[in-house]
Amino acid sequence: MRTWRVGTFSMGASLVFLGLFLFLSRFLGFDLVHVMTAWWPILLIVLGIEILLYLFFSRQEKPVLKYDFLSIIFVGLLGTVGIVFAMLSATGIMEKVEEVVAREERSFELPDFSYQMDESIKRVVLRTVGYQTTIEATDEQEVSMFGTYRTQTSKKKKLIASANDYVYANKKGDTLYINVKTLPNELGPFYSHQEIASTILIPKGVELEVISTGADITLNPRKLENNWSINGASSLDVKVTEDSNLNIAAAGVGEVNGMDGAWKVTEKVNPDVEGIERNAVYQSGEGKYHINITNTYHVSLNTN
Numbered sequence: 001m002r003t004w005r006v007g008t009f010s011m012g013a014s015l016v017f018l019g020l021f022l023f024l025s026r027f028l029g030f031d032l033v034h035v036m037t038a039w040w041p042i043l044l045i046v047l048g049i050e051i052l053l054y055l056f057f058s059r060q061e062k063p064v065l066k067y068d069f070l071s072i073i074f075v076g077l078l079g080t081v082g083i084v085f086a087m088l089s090a091t092g093i094m095e096k097v098e099e100v101v102a103r104e105e106r107s108f109e110l111p112d113f114s115y116q117m118d119e120s121i122k123r124v125v126l127r128t129v130g131y132q133t134t135i136e137a138t139d140e141q142e143v144s145m146f147g148t149y150r151t152q153t154s155k156k157k158k159l160i161a162s163a164n165d166y167v168y169a170n171k172k173g174d175t176l177y178i179n180v181k182t183l184p185n186e187l188g189p190f191y192s193h194q195e196i197a198s199t200i201l202i203p204k205g206v207e208l209e210v211i212s213t214g215a216d217i218t219l220n221p222r223k224l225e226n227n228w229s230i231n232g233a234s235s236l237d238v239k240v241t242e243d244s245n246l247n248i249a250a251a252g253v254g255e256v257n258g259m260d261g262a263w264k265v266t267e268k269v270n271p272d273v274e275g276i277e278r279n280a281v282y283q284s285g286e287g288k289y290h291i292n293i294t295n296t297y298h299v300s301l302n303t304n
Contacts, residue, residue, distance in 0.1 A: 013046045105152050110198060113145040113163035115176065122174040123207040128215045129182050130234070131196035136220040137204035143169070143176065147198030149183060159183060159194075166196070219291070221246060227290045235298040238291070240284055242303065247287030249280075250299045256280040258301035 124143060126135075138144075145167055151159050160166055160183070168179045183194045202208050205225045210217070212232040219238045221228065224246065230236060238248060250256060256263050256278060263280045282301055293299055 017042050017046075105150060107148050107150045108158050108160070110145070110147045110149055110166065110196070111160060111163045113167050113169075115143045115169045115178075117141045117143065117176070117203055117206070120174055121171065121176050121206065123209065124176045124178065124202055125209045125211065126200065126202075127177075127179045128210065128212045128217070129180055130212075130214040131180070131198065132216050132218075133180075133212075134197075134199045134218040134220065135208075135210065136199065136201050137222045137224045138201040139204065140201065141203055142201075143178065143203070144201045145180075145198055147196060149194065149196045151183065151194045221289075221291065224289050224291075227292070229292040229294070230296065231294045233293075233296045235300075236293060236296050237300045237302065239302050240282075243285070245285035245288045246283070246291060247289070248282040248291045248293070248301070250293040250296065251279050252277050252294060253280060253299050254278065254297040256299045256301075262301055 145163075149160065149166075166181050166183065168181065170177045180198075183196065204221075204223060207226045208228040210228070210230045210233075212230070212234075214232065214234040216235050217230065217233045217237070219228070219230070219236065221238070221244065222241065223244065236250075240246060240248075256265060262282050264282070265278055265280045267276050267278050280299065
């Protein structure tokens, strides 16, 4: 007569159920993580049924349970894996891991931003973060911003829903303050790489002050009719036209290039930075309108 050891049937049934779940997931599109978090309670049910069946069919007055410990250990390992998956899923970690694994880089359009100017606004203060930015003078009487952004995402859903998600404008007195925000991101192991390439149009008759934190900036002043100042850019590329009326002064820069002979460069040793400090000046026309550049390492000049 065979001896029934509790755990043998449970191990066999567990393998059957797990195999069925995995087999059906191939055809029904079940997610493997969801399968592992959903099927493991069946182990407890099967093991409990096996114990009840053993007690019911045992012919002994006082039946003694005999266990197949190797089978129970195997079932326990499967159950532990399922419990771990369930705990990670409940805390949201598993969902984040799935998202990171499925990430791909996608490009989206920035929602257009515009702010209608009036005669009371004489100056614009623009704060930018470390993204690629093009600033152009325009004949239009409004400040506008548009472009694209690139991010890593596992969904086709856009990261930015409206212009308020990446730019903030506030008028105080005769000055319009515009702050460009960083894209929303997660810290720690779920960090994703993000980039913005934007164009900002500024009315040509308004004074502009740009405060940057290491952005790569391209200036296109066109027929500028006021003064601009740029501070804190990582690199600055200025595009000028032959009929412009500009005086461009770059103070304390590391490198200047472009348009051979156009820059008037002076150099001096700066003990504070243990290097050479360069001051460069370029003038076209009478130099009526000024572009002052400070705290920028690389400045280049090109014709447009």
